Amino acid sequence: MQDKIKRSGSDIRLDIIFKAIAFLMVLAVIYPLWFVIVASFSNPQEIANGEVWLFPAQWDFSGYRELFRQKQIWTSYLNTIIYTLVGTFIALAVNIPAGYAMSRRDLAGSRFINAFLLVPMFVSGGLIPTYFVVKAFGLLDSFWVMVLPFSVSTYNIIVARTFFKSSLPETLWEAAQIDGCGTIRYFFQFVIPLSKSVLAVIGLWTAVGLWNSWFNALIYIDREELQPLQLLLRRILITNQSLLGAATGSMAQELRRLSDMMKYAAIVISTLPIMLLYPFLQKYFNQGVMLGSIKE
Numbered sequence: 001m002q003d004k005i006k007r008s009g010s011d012i013r014l015d016i017i018f019k020a021i022a023f024l025m026v027l028a029v030i031y032p033l034w035f036v037i038v039a040s041f042s043n044p045q046e047i048a049n050g051e052v053w054l055f056p057a058q059w060d061f062s063g064y065r066e067l068f069r070q071k072q073i074w075t076s077y078l079n080t081i082i083y084t085l086v087g088t089f090i091a092l093a094v095n096i097p098a099g100y101a102m103s104r105r106d107l108a109g110s111r112f113i114n115a116f117l118l119v120p121m122f123v124s125g126g127l128i129p130t131y132f133v134v135k136a137f138g139l140l141d142s143f144w145v146m147v148l149p150f151s152v153s154t155y156n157i158i159v160a161r162t163f164f165k166s167s168l169p170e171t172l173w174e175a176a177q178i179d180g181c182g183t184i185r186y187f188f189q190f191v192i193p194l195s196k197s198v199l200a201v202i203g204l205w206t207a208v209g210l211w212n213s214w215f216n217a218l219i220y221i222d223r224e225e226l227q228p229l230q231l232l233l234r235r236i237l238i239t240n241q242s243l244l245g246a247a248t249g250s251m252a253q254e255l256r257r258l259s260d261m262m263k264y265a266a267i268v269i270s271t272l273p274i275m276l277l278y279p280f281l282q283k284y285f286n287q288g289v290m291l292g293s294i295k296e
Helices: 008-038 042-046 060-070 075-105 109-120 125-137 154-167 170-180 183-191 196-211 215-220 230-247 249-288
Strands: none
Touching: 042 249, 060 249, 075 109, 075 154, 075 183, 075 196, 075 230, 109 154, 109 249, 125 215, 154 196, 170 183, 196 249, 215 230, 230 249
């Protein structure tokens, strides 16, 4: 049995220092998130006075009550969930096959296709031409305007291409061909099961972008029943600021208190689903962020 290697005192001290630094870094990330949650249940005056650190001095749910009193919020919440799920699926269905095709050495016209994808990545047509294109396709003020026009991502295609080039050996494709496997069958039976990390990474990036998206809805959607959560929260906060500017005296103080609490509550309800989703994808995400960095 191999003897246990003895560690010197300097190694132990260095290990303690590194662990302490890591703990402080984790605390610097986690505490602001925790403080926002605590602040959403606290009186803004107590926060301003420094009375709130780890837990609310007095629990106050008025910010959530006022926020959920908005009739449109549940519809917008459901819209955002549907936009995120459908949009992520479409983005994966478009970008993953494109990335695999770009990784193939026998792809005809690969240089032209590569330039065709890269040029719009750096030079876009602008908002007004994009608006007219969306309008010409009849997507204005519709469900599909949030998930179809912007589903193609050159960056995601490049990430997928890099993964397929560095992680899938050419011999696997050659062996599949010998067994009579075609391109489509090979892609679905071999490539997709071996690409969980890149699927998780691109899926998470796309889902976070769609969940936080409000500008596209502001430009292309007029109907309230189609508006996502982020746009509704923006409108609620702007309305509160307008009312606050017109109020005076005790009414102004109460509106300011509710407005501040609603801001914290809006941050919590808009970020909580993504924060709950991340731990389930963390394993694949940690693998995926190093795509192509190590090649065996």
